Amino acid sequence: MNTFEECICSIALTLIPGIGHIWAKKLVDGMGGSAADVFRFRKELPGRLPGVHSRVVEALDCPQAMVRAEQEYAFAEKNRIQCLTLAGEQYPSRLRECDDAPVVLFFKGNADLNTLHIINMVGTRNATEYGKQLCATFLRDLKALCPDVLVVSGLAYGIDIHSHRAALANELSTVGVLAHGLDRIYPSVHRKTAIDMLQHGGLLTEFLSGTNPDKHNFISRNRIVAGMADATIVVESAAKGGSLITADIADSYHRDCFAFPGRSTDEYSTGCNQLIRDNKATLLLSAEDFVKAMSWEIDSRFQKGENVQRSLFPELSDEEQLIVSILDKQGNLQINSLVVEADIPVHKMNAILFELEMKGVVRVLAGGMYQLLR
Incomplete structure (x- = not known):
């Protein structure tokens, strides 16, 4: 995905008259997480997304929104401000779950917006x-x-x-x-x-x-x-x-x-x-x-190394073992990230994670993060 184009289109989407927070996010989510595709395939939106009226297609044809978006991106670049889009890894994952989450955020600083607590x-x-x-x-x-x-x-x-x-x-x-x-x-x-x-x-x-x-x-x-x-x-x-x-x-x-x-x-x-x-x-x-x-005490204990022996894990299927390996290597992840890393469809991933949770191999944390119980 072209980061520059995604930033410009995400900013522009917030400037389109008549499209509020909820619909902006629906459009981006409906196009696979890409604001650029919302504009690129705007004429196809009514057929691909229920409830999208032709007026939305017309509104998206808005050159002045693109011009203003490019100006804002230039301002951000000049002032070392990060432009965080819904598809980006640095976007707050907990916020992404909300129906009215902004399609773009501007951040200046050094905090990890997806830290564990x-x-x-x-x-x-x-x-x-x-x-x-x-x-x-x-x-x-x-x-x-x-x-x-x-x-x-x-x-x-x-x-x-x-x-x-x-x-x-x-x-x-x-x-x-x-x-x-x-x-x-x-x-x-x-x-x-x-x-x-x-x-x-x-x-x-x-x-x-x-x-x-x-x-x-x-x-x-x-x-x-x-x-x-x-x-x-x-x-x-x-x-x-x-x-x-x-x-x-x-x-x-x-x-x-x-x-x-x-x-x-x-x-x-x-x-x-x-x-x-x-x-x-x-x-x-x-x-x-x-x-x-x-239940953050438990998280702290894991971080200090009081680990359950891996040999205590029950037998796992190949796909379950794959998920365990990914979490072991990369740390806590949300289901969307696991879907991408493991190349497993989301509906199947849900079932696998449920099984792993029942076996005591993983648990779900606040914000939808999955943690490997070491």
Whole structure:
């Protein structure tokens, strides 16, 4: 696949009037993961994809979108910004599973967006000392228990920025998801932290340069925060707020959600207490509780080398042994990657992985990653 062409076409697809996030992803997925093929075979779309109207074909004939896309790609190249398309290996695999995932993301930094453990921490913009202390203590303790966690938030005032700073203080990678293009930092008072994050995480956005941080962009941004993480952690929230929207989105993605409780009289614990009361979030008291709930202790033990002897594995078929060999060589992979590596159809791969899981040879992790139980 031509990376340059795929980037240009992915960016252009976001600029086509009348095609939102969900339809853009449907079109790309329907054409085998290629935005370039959406444009290349646009006249064939109605016959190949149910629900595609001829108006979509007409809309895709949009030279000005291609021109703007080329300008944005040039901006990204000049500023050493990575253009991540749905088909690319560096695209956040957990986010790719979501129906409304962006068809293109722009990333500047050095974080692995597909690392084994990813959380997001969100909350009120009016963080209290209690909330700030929770950020600091939780991430300090989490670092000791699970040192490879990536911490995601939105670089906003309050809990967001304190989560980023606590992550940096504990030498954890941290990524800020922005509600505007990478030609600016908003709020500007967080610029120093944002610069530090480029060396220990990064900045991520779906928005093109020149995009203002308008209110509706923050809601759109929240789905990326929720979708790229294994779990959402709400630290403090009033009865209404963006963090509750993020929690709802995480629930719709079938991701874990946790909330720190507060006193019933505390305004900025009301939202957290409601999430817990309504069974929309698990009560969170400590990093140890969180790691246990996520079963991450087991992951850490494997990484330290407490391995099950390979001889204890039951007899495997040739295809099962092939999957084991791939996972042994490359580490944790999603089913799409296994399909490509093993050259086995996805429906058959599902059956093989189910058998391996039942035999105790592999297990599925959050984000759909398959792990070999060594």
